[in-house]
Amino acid sequence: MSAVRGEGTPWRAALPFARIGFLNMLAFRARYYVGVLTYLFNVAVYYFIWRAVFRQGGSVAGMTLEDMVTYVAVGWAIRSFYFNEIDRELGTQVQEGKLAMNLIRPVDFQTVMIADAAGQSAFRAVLFTIPIAIVLALVFPLKPPASPLAALLFLVSATLSFFLVAALNFLVGLVAIRSKSILGILRAKYLVFELLSGLLIPTTLFPQPLRSILFASPFPHINFTPAALYLGQAAGTRALGLLALQAGWTAGLLALGQYAWRRSRRRITIQGG
Amino acid sequence: MTEPIVRVERLTKVFRSYRREEGLRAALKSLVRRKSSEVAAVADVTFTIGRGEMVGYIGANGAGKSTTIKMLTGILTPTSGDVVGNGFVPWRDRTRYVATIGVVFGQRTQLWWDIAVVESFRLLKEIYGLSEAEYRERMALFDKVLGLGAYLHQPVRKLSLGERMRCDLAASLLHRPPLLFLDEPTIGLDIVAKANVREFLEEINRQEGTTVLLTTHDLADIETLCRRVIVIDHGKLLFDGALDELRDRILPITSIVFDVKRAPDARDLEWNGRPIREVGLHRYRLDLDRREAAPATAVKEIVNRFDVSDLKIEEPEIEAVVKRIYQEGIS
Amino acid sequence: MLYFSQYAKARLEYRLDFFSSVFASFLGTAAAFGFLLIVFSRVPAVHGWTFEEMVFLYGFSLIPLGIFNVLSWNLYLFSDRYLIEGRFDRVLVRPVNSIFQVLFEAFRLESLQESVTGIAAVVWASRKMGLSFSAPDVVLFVLWTFCGAAIYLAIFIGLTATSFWIEDRIGIVPPVFNLMQFGRYPLTIYDGWIRFTLSFVIPFAFASFYPVVHFLKRGEFAREFWAVPLIAAACLAIAWTIWDRGVRRYHSTGS
Incomplete structure (x- = not known):
């Protein structure tokens, strides 16, 4: 009966949820084309800004225009993979009073949410990320990974990014459900995360002491770490150190999410949310 | 009959629907191409409604009732055909037209969900351009007949279904529309609430001469409110006329049930080519087609032939009539 | 106006929540300025634009955007809330223009923060650049701001109306919303086809860049500056037409 309590549920039980998430994403086809176009536009804006910045040539913080454009493109490509809406999903479930349903399901709630998101991300990897990467490589002058090893480290790191974002979003969702205007908060969250994660601008370009503060937080590991590994900006033990730090943050935030969920579950049960 | 308030001519609405197929491969394929098919939800429907009439519009699920109502209220633009209501073409002069009608959808409230009921009414007062005096007078009436005052200060989402329906009805009649459309006004209500709604509608119809077209699944609504019914099935108009006439056409069967003191002779258990069946202890029944013989003649013969202790005549329930229509159509 | 007070009433009940959403919204805006600040901490000018000029451009683009965002909430949710959930039936049986009802049924007051x-x-x-504005300049500034908001609104009303044809919860709004950010930077940094798109296909440049160039007295694009009200009127007319046709195509949900 331990599964009913939701402790230590095997991932096997979560697989059907992942499948449903995957099928749901396929349900509306317009979304697909819209998604690819959105990413192309986002990369384009920053491409032009950096091109204008680098007009006189040279380098900024040791990065050439080519490095910078590759950094931006890799960043958006992996964003198309790690992106999920666990926080929003949590919000709608509360608003529609469906959260109670999840309390009676015999599977751990956080696992279900992340498994569902993983299904969607698997879908994105195949149908978004790869086509987006190909389109970006055709449209913009991009560099290949620094080395086969860099490519491997990048893939590992990008996968970790998914779990890191999922853990963060689960936490954000738990905080946001206390508010009445969840969507507004989430919209702001995207803009703040985009800046802090190093998606818009490499974390190394931030002025001190902001840079040090950021590197002591989980945010750069969402985007800066995988992109830097791709470009070979960190190699050898430094690369492994970055990965370890990313993994550490991921595990820590997942655990924190478990703890926070258990606390708010008690509150929801009492309020009948 | 006076000049009709609603005229519907050859009204047709065709929907195109897309099929969503099962499985991953089909889903992937649908990214590129989808299958579509056309369905006529309403086909070639013609009728008129006179001023002050209350007409029931009935049919099975998906028969095209709601689609018709939505075209008559200007929500949907028909594929072909004409509608004139209150002198307007609903979808063409929509804003001006809807100012002269009232609409209630039983499935979905027309009021603002999160704000107090009274705020919704105030807003409607502005929308329909009512003076303060008119508004007061209307609200007083609704309070008297519907007892609205009790929950005027609660948000709609906190009301029970019955309370919500009363609010919706009041909201639809605030601006004294001469024409009222009701789509399932009693759906989901308990018996008391249903009776309340019916009484209120009767009252409004009598007092203000409001013309009402209503769809419903509850045939008791029709029996209490409407002298005339329109039956639609698979988008086509099947019947338009008096309720009694519908009964005669579909189930012209009258049953005569009688008890006897003495067991009858087996040879006597037949009349006018129809069998007389034993349906209980000393109880017999003759099902009679009214088109072949008058029930009175049969009663006289039965009383002559048997030693009758008790006798009653049963007309078919409207429920059974409609069920028959849905199953077999109208020949 | 009554719709507005209605909504304000509902919102103030959640006053604390309101402040937190204003703050969240402000954080989002601040992040955008953060990006500019960091870029300019590395370079003195981008394509002949100084930091102050960039801030002016970005700031100006936020003013109509804020007005637009206050009203646009239901446009994003239109397909979901009104078409799929079926609320649009209710809108259509009320004797007030349907787009007006949709726009005014929900507000995001916190977005005024952006303005x-x-x-x-x-x-x-x-101040930093020592720019001074005459009274007519200020009037033009205000008028052009509203033209900008009208351009944003018209474009998104037109796009939202496409959900009458395309059944999808999201629709084609997001990529165009992303396109909006192109208008926050100098148009001259882009390639020709993007400049063309932003001027004549989806004319975001008329809501921010062209007015700003004039107000900064850079002496370019005078013709485009004076065309702003015309563009705004044209956008509104097109949006109105698409919406009207969409309403005619509307097929309500349910039986």
């Missing part, structure tokens, strides 16, 4: 922040950015940048 306020935008004004602050513009004032700061003008």
Whole structure:
């Protein structure tokens, strides 16, 4: 009966949820084309800004225009993979009073949410990320990974990014459900995360002491770490150190999410949310 | 009959629907191409409604009732055909037209969900351009007949279904529309609430001469409110006329049930080519087609032939009539 | 106006929540300025634009954006809330124009923060550059701001109306929303086809860039500046037509 309590549920039980998430994403086809176009536009804006910045040539913080454009493109490509809406999903479930349903399901709630998101991300990897990467490589002058090893480290790191974002979003969702205007908060969250994660601008370009503060937080590991590994900006033990730090943050935030969920579950049960 | 308030001519609405197929491969394929098919939800429907009439519009699920109502209220633009209501073409002069009608959808409230009921009414007062005096007078009436005052200060989402329906009805009649459309006004209500709604509608119809077209699944609504019914099935108009006439056409069967003191002779258990069946202890029944013989003649013969202790005549329930229509159509 | 007070009433009940959403919204805006600040901490000018000029441009673009965002909430949710959930039936049986009802049934008051922040950015940048504005300039500024908001609204009303044809919860709004950010940077940094798109296909440049060039007295694009009200009127007319046709195509949900 331990599964009913939701402790230590095997991932096997979560697989059907992942499948449903995957099928749901396929349900509306317009979304697909819209998604690819959105990413192309986002990369384009920053491409032009950096091109204008680098007009006189040279380098900024040791990065050439080519490095910078590759950094931006890799960043958006992996964003198309790690992106999920666990926080929003949590919000709608509360608003529609469906959260109670999840309390009676015999599977751990956080696992279900992340498994569902993983299904969607698997879908994105195949149908978004790869086509987006190909389109970006055709449209913009991009560099290949620094080395086969860099490519491997990048893939590992990008996968970790998914779990890191999922853990963060689960936490954000738990905080946001206390508010009445969840969507507004989430919209702001995207803009703040985009800046802090190093998606818009490499974390190394931030002025001190902001840079040090950021590197002591989980945010750069969402985007800066995988992109830097791709470009070979960190190699050898430094690369492994970055990965370890990313993994550490991921595990820590997942655990924190478990703890926070258990606390708010008690509150929801009492309020009948 | 006076000049009709609603005229519907050859009204047709065709929907195109897309099929969503099962499985991953089909889903992937649908990214590129989808299958579509056309369905006529309403086909070639013609009728008129006179001023002050209350007409029931009935049919099975998906028969095209709601689609018709939505075209008559200007929500949907028909594929072909004409509608004139209150002198307007609903979808063409929509804003001006809807100012002269009232609409209630039983499935979905027309009021603002999160704000107090009274705020919704105030807003409607502005929308329909009512003076303060008119508004007061209307609200007083609704309070008297519907007892609205009790929950005027609660948000709609906190009301029970019955309370919500009363609010919706009041909201639809605030601006004294001469024409009222009701789509399932009693759906989901308990018996008391249903009776309340019916009484209120009767009252409004009598007092203000409001013309009402209503769809419903509850045939008791029709029996209490409407002298005339329109039956639609698979988008086509099947019947338009008096309720009694519908009964005669579909189930012209009258049953005569009688008890006897003495067991009858087996040879006597037949009349006018129809069998007389034993349906209980000393109880017999003759099902009679009214088109072949008058029930009175049969009663006289039965009383002559048997030693009758008790006798009653049963007309078919409207429920059974409609069920028959849905199953077999109208020949 | 009554719709507005209605909504304000509902919102103030959640006053604390309101402040937190204003703050969240402000954080989002601040992040955008953060990006500019960091880029310019590395370079003195981008394509002939100084930091102050960039702040002015970004700030100006926020003013109509804020107005637009206050009203646009239901446009994003239109397909979901009104078409799929079926609320649009209710809208259609009321004797008030349908787009008006949709726009005014929900407000995001916190987005006014964007306009306020935008004004602050513009004032700061003008002071820093020693720009002075005459009274007619100020009038033009206000008018052009509203034209900008009208352009944003018209474009998104037109796009939202496409959900009458395309059944999808999201629709084609997001990529165009992303396109909006192109208008926040100098148009001259882009390639020709993007400049063309932003001027004549989806004319975001008329809501921010062209007015700003004039107000900064850079002496370029005078013709485009004076065309702003025309463009706004044309956009509104097109949006109106698409919406009207969409309403005719509307097929309500349910039986």
